[in-house]
Each structure stands twice: as structure tokens, then as C-alpha cells.
Amino acid sequence: MIQSFIKKQFLLFIRNPHELLVLLGMPFILVTILGFALGNVMDGDDGAPKIHAKIALVNEGNEQADIQRFVHEVESMKLSANQKQMMVHTAKAMLPVTTLKNEVLGSKELKKYIKVVTVQPSKLKKVRQDDSYAAIIKVPNGFTYSVLRNALLGEQQPAKLSFYVNEGKEMTSEFVEDIVLEFQQRYSMFSALGKSGFINHSFTIPDIHVQGKVETVTKKKPIHAITYYMVGMSVMFVLYIASNVGSYAFNEKQLHVFDRILLADVSKWSYMTGIFISTVLLAFVQLNILYGVTSSVYHIKWPALFSFLIVTLALSLAVGGLGVLLTALNFRINSEQVSRFFQSVLVTLFSLLGGSFFPSGQLSDFMNTLGNFTPNGSSMSAYLKLLQGYGLTEVTHSILYLCLFSAAMVVASVWAFPKRGNLS
Incomplete structure (x- = not known):
């Protein structure tokens, strides 16, 4: 039935x-x-807003000169040969400005989103008036030297970057700002390790990569x-x-x-x-x-x-x-x-x-x-x-x-x- x-x-x-x-x-x-x-x-996919950021990098200093200055200072210190070797090796490996320009902002993953333009310090005022730039990063004179002293010698005065944003390009400027903050956090961690004595001659600065692929958490x-x-x-x-x-x-x-x-x-x-x-x-x-x-x-x-x-x-x-x-x-x-x-x-x-x-x-x-x-x-x-x-x-x-x-x-x-x- x-x-x-x-x-x-x-x-x-x-x-x-x-x-x-x-x-x-x-x-x-x-x-x-x-x-x-x-x-x-x-x-x-294509419905998401596109990000194309043009960034000006203004370097008022000389990275290699800052490194040599730090190396000479280390060699004149009353330290063991092993300590001097470790500091010199680490100083030559850090290269904060080069890393920021080539490995972070100029990385393969970010090239389709970011265009980095190296600008002479004398043209900074003109660039600040140029609305095509989403952000300007100014590296002050002696920046690398300050980074090395702060990271390896425990100097309390931190190194500072000047970061200018274009308020008319809010999304792209925030995008760049997040990347620079990530860069700064990595170096802050490196500095903390140096001050705590955890860095030795075999330690190398970690690579900084921004992944371009979106993955699920699992x-x-x-x-x-x-x-x-x-x-x-x-x-x-x-x-x-x-x-x-x-x-x-x-x-x-x-x-x-x-x-x-x-x-x-x-x-x-x-x-x-x-x-x-x-x-x-x-x-x-x-x-x-x-x-x-x-x-x-x-x-x-x-x-x-x-x-x-x-x-x-x-x-x-x-x-x-x-x-x-x-x-x-x-x-x-x-x-x-x-x-x-x-x-x-x-x-x-x-x-x-x-x-x-x-x-x-x-x-x-x-x-x-x-x-x-x-x-x-x-x-x-x-x-x-x-x-x-x-x-x-x-x-x-x-x-x-x-x-x-x-x-x-x-x-x-x-x-x-x-x-x-x-x-x-």
C-alpha cells in the first residue's frame, strides 16, 4: 500500500x-x-577595483657610504674579532633602502600594482605638487647608518622615513602605506633581535615578500x-x-x-x-x-x-x-x-x-x-x-x-x- x-x-x-x-x-x-x-x-576577479600606484622614492643619503661609516666605527670599537665580524657581515647584508626599493616595492608580485620612480632630492617640491603620485617616500641623509646603529648597537634614537600620501588617491596610498608599515615592522623585529644579542654571524636578514596570490585560510x-x-x-x-x-x-x-x-x-x-x-x-x-x-x-x-x-x-x-x-x-x-x-x-x-x-x-x-x-x-x-x-x-x-x-x-x-x- x-x-x-x-x-x-x-x-x-x-x-x-x-x-x-x-x-x-x-x-x-x-x-x-x-x-x-x-x-x-x-x-x-575583474570586478575588484584596480590598484595602480606611482611612488616617488627620494633618497637624500648614500647607503654604501653609510655602511662604510658604520664598518669603520665597528672596527675601532673594543670588541672581539668574532663580534666585529658578525656586525660587519650583518651590516653589509641589511641594505634597508635597497631592500625597500627592489625587493619590496619593486618585487615581482607588486610590479603590476606599483611603479617606483627614483627622484632627486632637489625635485622633491615639484613632485609633491604632482597629483600623479600616490605617495612619496623620503629617505633622509644617514638613514642606513641610523638603522645599523639602532639594530646592532642598541642606539635609542630610531631611524625615520618620511612618508607623504596623496589624499586624492586614498585607496592606493593606503595600499602603499600598509606595505611600508610591513617593511618597518620587519626591521623593528630585526632591531629587537640585535639588541637582545640573538644575532650571530650565521644570521641573515629575512626576505620580505608580499604574496600576490589569494589563498583560503585552510x-x-x-x-x-x-x-x-x-x-x-x-x-x-x-x-x-x-x-x-x-x-x-x-x-x-x-x-x-x-x-x-x-x-x-x-x-x-x-x-x-x-x-x-x-x-x-x-x-x-x-x-x-x-x-x-x-x-x-x-x-x-x-x-x-x-x-x-x-x-x-x-x-x-x-x-x-x-x-x-x-x-x-x-x-x-x-x-x-x-x-x-x-x-x-x-x-x-x-x-x-x-x-x-x-x-x-x-x-x-x-x-x-x-x-x-x-x-x-x-x-x-x-x-x-x-x-x-x-x-x-x-x-x-x-x-x-x-x-x-x-x-x-x-x-x-x-x-x-x-x-x-x-x-x-
Whole structure:
């Protein structure tokens, strides 16, 4: 008998092309529209603002002369030969101005963003009036000598760079300022090591690199917009299965189909079991069709197919639980309004909290936690982790939650379903 109920539900969906278009066609269309429309924003591609900073480097001193001056000073000190050798070696390796110009601002990673122009000190005033420069870095006379004395001899007076920014180029000037601050912090650390006596003859100044590649914190595969919305729209539209099943069941009650089932000495729990299983199967089929078509069209690969099927089954069970609960509530209040309210309000609310339209975690940790308590949010988190290369063990908590959610909905539906005398 339960098999007949399942067959009936499938036939109802197949014979309703409007519902099929909404459940299968609409998500694919939205994935395409949102994926391409918001792809630049989410992927950080061409939609991101371009940074092209022109920087003037004004060096009023002579780095090599400063180094020689420091070397001569060290050689005249009353220190051991080993200490002198260590300081001379370190001084010749530091080269702060050269490092800033060639290895930091002129590095391979930053060349496409920054153009460094060496400017004579006599032209500083003219350059400050030139609006094409995003920033000006002025290296005062004796800067390298001061850096060496501060780092290796513990002199309290720090070396200072003069940094001028163009207020009309706020973003690019801040970009350059962050780089210079990083440079300054590295040398401050080096200075602290020197003052503490941790630098010896084998110590070399650490390389300063600015990485141009964006990576995720866990170094897993990044999620692109098409992939994100494939998951987001699929877990959203699968919820409509539950509301549609609830509406179909109530229509059967209105048409006295349910009464005839009871008169045929069929238990109402057999009927509800058929509702649950058919909803689970319909959701499972819908998700596989959506993911299969979208993955084929946009060449999205699932690293672990078995894990994908387990998460899909768990989500389908959660939708099945919602389906029987909505059916029970419709029967209890003798109205289709519960299914309609779920379809028009709760699905949208769940989708917003669960991150179907945008990552809810960007708003706050509380919103992210709240979204994971929705069936679509929990399953979406699991799907995205699988797409990033995580294993089944990393999404076990989501699978367990979806199963518990399904069980809770089934228990609630048993409580909500009206007694036999109140079914009219």
C-alpha cells in the first residue's frame, strides 16, 4: 500500500508541468544569473577595483657610504674579532633602502600594482605638487647608518622615513602605506633581535615578500560564484517539495480521497509514512537532477561522490520530515495556509539565514550559527566543504543534525496530526 502512495505522489508531480518548471528550471536559471552577475564580486576577479600606484622614492643619503661609516666605527670599537665580524657581515647584508626599493616595492608580485620612480632630492617640491603620485617616500641623509646603529648597537634614537600620501588617491596610498608599515615592522623585529644579542654571524636578514596570490585560510579549493549558487539554489528549492506535498495531501482531504483511504481500512500512519518516503525520494531525485545538470554544464566536479550522496540523503530526510509536519498541520487546522506560509515566508527566511543568496557568515558569527540550524544552511555548509576537498568525517555533524531534524519533524507531525474524530 505504501508503494501505491509513493507512486501516486510521483504521478502528481509529473502531471504538473508548472511545478516541475519551478522546482527544476527556476533554480538552474537563477544559478546562471546570480553566478555570472555576482561572479566578479565573489571570486575577486575583474570586478575588484584596480590598484595602480606611482611612488616617488627620494633618497637624500648614500647607503654604501653609510655602511662604510658604520664598518669603520665597528672596527675601532673594543670588541672581539668574532663580534666585529658578525656586525660587519650583518651590516653589509641589511641594505634597508635597497631592500625597500627592489625587493619590496619593486618585487615581482607588486610590479603590476606599483611603479617606483627614483627622484632627486632637489625635485622633491615639484613632485609633491604632482597629483600623479600616490605617495612619496623620503629617505633622509644617514638613514642606513641610523638603522645599523639602532639594530646592532642598541642606539635609542630610531631611524625615520618620511612618508607623504596623496589624499586624492586614498585607496592606493593606503595600499602603499600598509606595505611600508610591513617593511618597518620587519626591521623593528630585526632591531629587537640585535639588541637582545640573538644575532650571530650565521644570521641573515629575512626576505620580505608580499604574496600576490589569494589563498583560503585552510589552503583548500576556493568556492567560485557558480559553484556557490549551484548549492545555494538547490538547497533552497528542495524545500518547496515539502510545501507542495503538504498542499497535495490537503487537496486529497478536500476531495475526500483521504476519507476513502481510511474507509479502505488503511491506517493513517501508512498514509503519512507514504507521504514521508515519497517526499524523501522526490527531494533526492530533484537534488541529483539539479546538481547533475549544473555540474555538467559548468564543469563542476565533486571530489567525493559517496559523501555527496550521503549529504543529499540526509537533506532529503530533513525535507521528508518537513513534508509530513506540514501535512499534519494542514489537516489539524483544516486549511492549506500552513503550506502557503511555509512556501512564501519560511523558505525565504531559511534561505537568507542559510546563505543561499550570500554568505550569512559575513554578517556575524551569530547569523552564521543561526543559519546552520536551518536544514538548507546545514546541508549547504556540508556541500561546500565537500567541494573544497574535505572528507566525510568533516561533515558528519551536519549529516547527524539533518537526521535529528528529520526525526524531530516526524515526532512533531505525530503530535500535530488530528485524532480520527477531528479529521473532518
